[in-house]
Amino acid sequence: MEQNGYQYSENLPPKKEDGHKFIKGALLGALLVCLVIAAGTALGFVKIGPKVQGVSSVAGGEQVVDDATETKLELIQALIDRYYLHDIDKDAQKEYLYLGYVAGLGDQYSTYYDEEETKQLMEDTEGTFSGIGATMTLEESTGLVEVVNVYPDSPAEKGGLKDGDKIYQVDGEDIAGQDLSEVVAKIKGEKGTDVSLSVYRGDDMEEKELTFTRDTIEKATVEYEMKENHVGYLKITEFDDVTYDQYVNAMDDLENQGMERLIIDLRSNPGGNVSTVCDILKTLLPKGMIVYTEDKNGEKTEYKNDEDHTFDKPLVVMVNGNSASASEIFTGAVQDYGLATIVGTQTYGKGVVQQLIDLQDGTCLKLTVSQYYTPKGRSINGVGIEPDEIVEYEENKEDPNADNQLDRAMEIVQQK
Known part of the structure; x- marks a missing residue:
């Protein structure tokens, strides 16, 4: 019979063994992936062993994939097999199971990447x-x-x-x-x-x-030029594997040109590798804490500068609402040490760290694993970093190249 435009039947189709194996295997596979994560560097690519023993439920909580869940999914698969009009891509169904499983965390930063997406992600990270x-x-x-x-x-x-x-x-x-x-x-x-x-x-x-x-x-992640009065201008668009070398080359060139002051522009920089931003900060900061992270168990990982490389020239760092994550690590560190004047608008406020985890089949999981803190212990997650001088961007339609924020940064750095 039909009710409200839907076909309805009291008699359910018989179970299909293949469908049962597919659902059980896919869901339990995703469950084990979430349980067994090897220790590794934040934002690194961590491998998970192919064999897992002694895992029977979600650690420290209610089991997600129970008998009722499996039974319901088997029912849904059986109904799809029997009634769905178009061809069924079982591989796509499996991928969306994994994707949906992670999406159920409700975390905008955690996600599952299929094989093609993982390949692209690795290319992006490498630069x-x-x-x-x-x-x-x-x-x-x-x-x-x-x-x-x-x-x-x-x-x-x-x-x-x-x-x-x-x-x-x-x-x-x-x-x-x-x-x-x-x-x-x-x-x-x-x-x-x-x-x-x-x-x-x-x-x-x-x-x-x-x-x-x-x-x-x-990726050209660093742009630079020498502006008037020996003010170096260096823009970092993101922190990738290639960024450190590009940054060092840019700084060397600016120094050779006689740089006396520096503006580092992190506006609309979405972040990147924690290791890369820490390596760059080591060239600017005194000996001491750069940033530290804390995981769900309260365990801390500290990133420190072992030598004193305090930048001794006037420095301004520019940020805006799209400066996030590693950009905020950079900004928070130089602000805490009093090395720079921060100019622009409130940053994004992404104070959590994700880890890329190799699932051993060409796919990977990006999972939020810790929260980070500036050298003085500030958490900026959901808050962002307030500039020392707030300067809103003003569009100049008559001159598309005009940049009132950069103009103000130039004024400030030359007054220092």
Whole structure:
């Protein structure tokens, strides 16, 4: 019979052994993954042993995958097998089981990555990939992907892509509403192949069709120049594996040019590797604490500077509401030691650390494992860091290159 447009039957289809094995295996596999995590460096890639013994329930809490859960999932699978109109992708179902299992934590920073996503994640962390050479962010209000940084001399720059362009199609496919990682995966690809982007440009949303030939890209995570009166300007866009060497090269060049003062720009820097930001801070801080983390059991991990490398020139650090995570570790440390004047707007407030865990089958789990604290013991999670001088960004439509925040930073650093 039909009720309210749905087909309904009192007689349930018989159990399918394959479906039972699939559900039980997938869920218990996900359960064991959550239980057995080897110790490792924060934001490192940690391996889990393939064999697990003596695990019967969720440590320290109620068992999630019990008989009732398995029975209900078997019922759902049986109903899908019997009534679902379209073809069923069992592999996709398994992947979404894992994804949903982690999503049930309600933590925006913890997630499961399938094999393709893991490969892309590792490329991003290493700082080299095959693509067009542009940094992008998701504009939540429209669902479009906005270009925030085009790498110099990249396929993106050569093909005419500009900062502020809003991507609405990739190779003719509408991408509005898709996850940012999905869109980026479509834009990346094998070196030498082409990709076409449809973008809106400017306030009048002019439509542009652009084509790019993918190439091997090393992320340009550091930009720098010598400004007037021997003020060095150094912008770090994110903290990746390649960032430290780029930072050192930039600082060496600025010193050779006679730098007397320095502005470090961390605006819209979303963070990155804890080890990378700590290595950079070691070149600026005195001997002592850089940052420490604390896990669910109260165990602390301390990151310290073993030598005194106190930066002795006037220093300003610029931040905004999109400066997060490792950027806030950097900002909190130099602020606690009184080494820099912080200029801009309140930072994002991401004071928790995620760990990438190798699941031994090409996939990985990103899991929030600890909270971090500045050298003085401040937790900025959900709060952010308040600048020493608040300067709101003011858009200048007549001069797109105008930057009132940077202008104010220049004034402050020259007064020090």
